[in-house]
Amino acid sequence: MVMPIYLYGTRVFGEPVHRVTQFDTRLAGLIRDMFETLNNGDGIGLAANQVGLPVSLLVMDLSDTDESGDEKPLVAINPEILESTGECTIEEGCLSIPGIRSEVVRAESVRARFTDGTFNLVEREFSGMMARVFQHEFDHLRNKFFVDRISAVRRQLLKPKLSRMRRGEAVVRYPVVSAADERKLRRQDQTGYEINV
Numbered sequence: 052m053v054m055p056i057y058l059y060g061t062r063v064f065g066e067p068v069h070r071v072t073q074f075d076t077r078l079a080g081l082i083r084d085m086f087e088t089l090n091n092g093d094g095i096g097l098a099a100n101q102v103g104l105p106v107s108l109l110v111m112d113l114s115d116t117d118e119s120g121d122e123k124p125l126v127a128i129n130p131e132i133l134e135s136t137g138e139c140t141i142e143e144g145c146l147s148i149p150g151i152r153s154e155v156v157r158a159e160s161v162r163a164r165f166t167d168g169t170f171n172l173v174e175r176e177f178s179g180m181m182a183r184v185f186q187h188e189f190d191h192l193r194n195k196f197f198v199d200r201i202s203a204v205r206r207q208l209l210k211p212k213l214s215r216m217r218r219g220e221a222v223v224r225y226p227v228v229s230a231a232d233e234r235k236l237r238r239q240d241q242t243g244y245e246i247n248v
């Protein structure tokens with residue numbers, strides 16, 4: 052099932068992310084839905100809070116990119132970054148910030164520990180594009196966006212676009228929830244019927 056992606060400015064990104072403690076079929080189902088959502092949006096990485104669930108889980112799939120090598124789709128539950136090495140600049144985009152791209156400086160490689168898709172604890176090193184996507188998604192789980200890592204001047208230039216996104220005016224070809232949609236949903240909850248705002 053394709054889930055709607057929560058956009059920059061929605062409340063889920065203000066909530067703390069909880070560790071996953073239940074390794075069951077429900078979690079497996081969520082992982083499946085997240086991959087479906089990721090592929091539907093033509094993305095390469097997705098964190099659980101981007102589909103409205105503040106839990107420590109991210110998925111990655113670089114198989115359609117030139118950078119994949121022989122990397123299979125990856126699941127990381129309760130990820131931690133143990134060590135970061137080097138520095139490089141790469142242009143990034145984000146399914147929660149459609150239509151905006153920017154160059155971001157991050158570590159070149161990272162050593163990470165997480166529980167994988169078969170619910171086994173693993174420790175491994177990522178480099179290149181895998182390291183880049185892993186760090187981007189890991190940031191999501193700490194409610195940090197790539198636009199928080201660019202210069203203040205550049206961020207100022209993006210402000211009008213980010214405001215339009217909050218107002219629900221961004222044109223997106225996959226299902227999304229904007230901050231404006233969230234406000235509308237809350238009013239529906241309170242009144243039991245829809246009020247157009």
Ligand code: ZN
Nearest residue numbers: 144145146147
């Ligand atoms: Zn993102």
